[in-house]
Amino acid sequence: MNCIHCKEEINPLRLKALPGAKTCVNCSTTGPKKGVVATFGEKDHTWNDVVFLEDDQYEKYLKQQKKVKFDKIEEVEDPTKKKFDLNNIADEEE
Ligand SMILES: [Zn+2]
Numbered sequence: 001m002n003c004i005h006c007k008e009e010i011n012p013l014r015l016k017a018l019p020g021a022k023t024c025v026n027c028s029t030t031g032p033k034k035g036v037v038a039t040f041g042e043k044d045h046t047w048n049d050v051v052f053l054e055d056d057q058y059e060k061y062l063k064q065q066k067k068v069k070f071d072k073i074e075e076v077e078d079p080t081k082k083k084f085d086l087n088n089i090a091d092e093e094e
Helices: 012-017 055-080 086-093
Strands: 034-042 045-053
Touching: 034 055, 045 055
Parallel strands: none
Antiparallel strands: 034 045
């Protein structure tokens, strides 16, 4: 049997393991999966579960996470800026 994408012959061992395979290994759309822990539900009815993502979904997830963290840092840093300002700490010690 030949791959429906590149028309190359599918490795017989692959067909033996996956009798329904229509593509060769190189053309297979199944890539490595990434797992992330997510919280579902709301209020008292929440639970954590592992969600498996394709590579492109994981990229989106990472971008989202970065954005969320960035927003949180912005919110937290502004009111405490004076407290942790290195120049102010140095002045107090003198
Ligand atoms: Zn192929």
